[in-house]
Amino acid sequence: MTQQTPYPHHIDLQPVAHAEGVVRLPGSKSISNRILLLAALAQGETRVVDLLASDDTAVMLDSLHKLGVQWHEQPQTDGHTVHVVPGAAGVFPNASADLFMGNAGTAIRPLTAALAVIGGDYTLHGVPRMHERPIGDLVDALNAAGTAITCTGNPGYPPLHIGRGKIHAQRLSVRGNVSSQFLTALLMVAPLMAREHAISIDVVGELISKPYIEITLNLMRRFGVTVAQDGWSSFTVQPGQQYQSPGTIHVEGDASSASYFLAAGAIAGGPVRVEGVGRDSIQGDVRFVAALEQMGATITMGDNWIEARSNGVLKAIDADFNHIPDAAMTIAIAALYADGTSTLRNIASWRVKETDRIAAMATELRKLGAVVEEGADYLRVTPPAVITAATIDTYDDHRMAMCFSLASLDGAARKGNAMRINDPKCVAKTFPEYFAAFAAIAR
Ligand SMILES: O=C(O)C1=C[C@@H](OP(=O)(O)O)[C@@H](O)[C@H](O)C1
Numbered sequence: 001m002t003q004q005t006p007y008p009h010h011i012d013l014q015p016v017a018h019a020e021g022v023v024r025l026p027g028s029k030s031i032s033n034r035i036l037l038l039a040a041l042a043q044g045e046t047r048v049v050d051l052l053a054s055d056d057t058a059v060m061l062d063s064l065h066k067l068g069v070q071w072h073e074q075p076q077t078d079g080h081t082v083h084v085v086p087g088a089a090g091v092f093p094n095a096s097a098d099l100f101m102g103n104a105g106t107a108i109r110p111l112t113a114a115l116a117v118i119g120g121d122y123t124l125h126g127v128p129r130m131h132e133r134p135i136g137d138l139v140d141a142l143n144a145a146g147t148a149i150t151c152t153g154n155p156g157y158p159p160l161h162i163g164r165g166k167i168h169a170q171r172l173s174v175r176g177n178v179s180s181q182f183l184t185a186l187l188m189v190a191p192l193m194a195r196e197h198a199i200s201i202d203v204v205g206e207l208i209s210k211p212y213i214e215i216t217l218n219l220m221r222r223f224g225v226t227v228a229q230d231g232w233s234s235f236t237v238q239p240g241q242q243y244q245s246p247g248t249i250h251v252e253g254d255a256s257s258a259s260y261f262l263a264a265g266a267i268a269g270g271p272v273r274v275e276g277v278g279r280d281s282i283q284g285d286v287r288f289v290a291a292l293e294q295m296g297a298t299i300t301m302g303d304n305w306i307e308a309r310s311n312g313v314l315k316a317i318d319a320d321f322n323h324i325p326d327a328a329m330t331i332a333i334a335a336l337y338a339d340g341t342s343t344l345r346n347i348a349s350w351r352v353k354e355t356d357r358i359a360a361m362a363t364e365l366r367k368l369g370a371v372v373e374e375g376a377d378y379l380r381v382t383p384p385a386v387i388t389a390a391t392i393d394t395y396d397d398h399r400m401a402m403c404f405s406l407a408s409l410d411g412a413a414r415k416g417n418a419m420r421i422n423d424p425k426c427v428a429k430t431f432p433e434y435f436a437a438f439a440a441i442a443r
């Protein structure tokens with residue numbers, strides 16, 4: 001794994017009286033990894049501007065390299081540009097490879113689907129936690145259609161072996177209530193299956209994290225493939241559509257990464273402005289600002305920037321956060337500064353991400369003095385009178401580290417306190433420079 005920033009075993013954050021400044025966001029993880037795979041499957045070379053440079057994108061780039069897809073970085077002082085030169089559109093040059101997936105859901109789920117449909121002799125494995133993150137619904141959907149995927153450890157989980165099957169189905173169905181990434185994976189490979197017939201994908205039961213499907217459909221369109229959609233229950237790709245490179249494509253700033261800075265502005269004065277996402281964003285996590293506004297913060301927005309500032313004491317919130325599972329973690333921390341008990345509902349997917357995030361969040365919030373009630377799919381946070389200084393464990397979860405940095409901030413309702421964040425280098429999953437960016441707005 002690439003770990004560009006040499007972080008110590010822990011980082012100590014002193015109490016911060018005021019947050020203010022401008023942050024240029026790193027590229028979106030969700031957009032970066034989708035674009036890399038689409039570019040690898042497309043006809044023509046793609047120039048990807050402002051690609052995220054982090055562990056999750058390194059996993060995708062390394063895998064593409066092992067699959068024989070050529071890419072090279074363009075040296076430049078600002079941003080990160082990568083050229084992807086696909087082998088032959090719709091296949092990978094190497095028919096066998098052993099691929100390390102780290103803990104990147106946005107790499108393993110779509111790559112599994114692509115390799116299974118193309119066929120070959122592939123193994124996919126990751127860090128221990130990756131082997132506890134479900135993939136069974138995707139494997140079942142693909143194997144029912146004719147692919148040859150085997151779970152070589154526990155049934156329903158990586159590691160996987162992918163052999164050579166033959167797609168015989170024209171209709172696939174997939175469960176959507178554990179992760180939307182399974183549907184995203186099937187959608188991304190549907191054009192590879194739809195050679196002679198249309199391919200339809202039916203969603204069985206509830207679909208969670210819907211805005212991520214919108215990102216998928218949007219980027220597929222940018223690569224020349226349209227998907228007919230019947231609500232959230234059925235998706236059809238007509239035959240004969242082939243991914244075509246758009247030439248140059250730009251990666252937006254990461255809206256989930258934006259949430260930490262916007263919350264800082266909402267808690268501790270502000271204004272804090274993030275650059276790289278705004279009104280024009282295709283990421284569902286920009287809707288995080290609606291929750292901050294509901295809590296009483298003042299938000300202003302341009303096409304490509306968002307700014308947050310405090311407006312007195314934050315108000316407690318009780319809301320459904322199924323549409324923004326990642327940014328919702330930031331709300332759990334903002335709740336520390338609110339005027340009463342907040343409830344985050346419909347967040348069961350937190351339990352199968354980098355760690356069991358409901359349990360981890362409850363444990364660490366309690367260290368700060370909060371009263372926390374934890375349910376199968378909800379979290380209820382009652383703020384303490386005084387935030388206690390604490391040593392925060394991060395569970396190899398980048399968002400735990402980034403979220404808890406915010407508890408060092410002084411809010412209108414109560415003062416933040418010194419925080420020791422253990423294993424801060426875990427932020428490298430999506431935001432290697434996070435703590436430097438946080439220090440720059442902490443006054
Ligand atoms: O498709 C994506 O890019 C993602 C989908 C979400 O996962 P789930 O669909 O599993 O909730 C999100 O939590 C993850 O960080 C990125």
Ligand SMILES: C=C(OP(=O)(O)O)C(=O)O
Binds near residue numbers: 103326353430
């Ligand atoms: C859930 C996350 O990651 P992944 O893409 O590995 O699912 C996340 O970044 O919060």
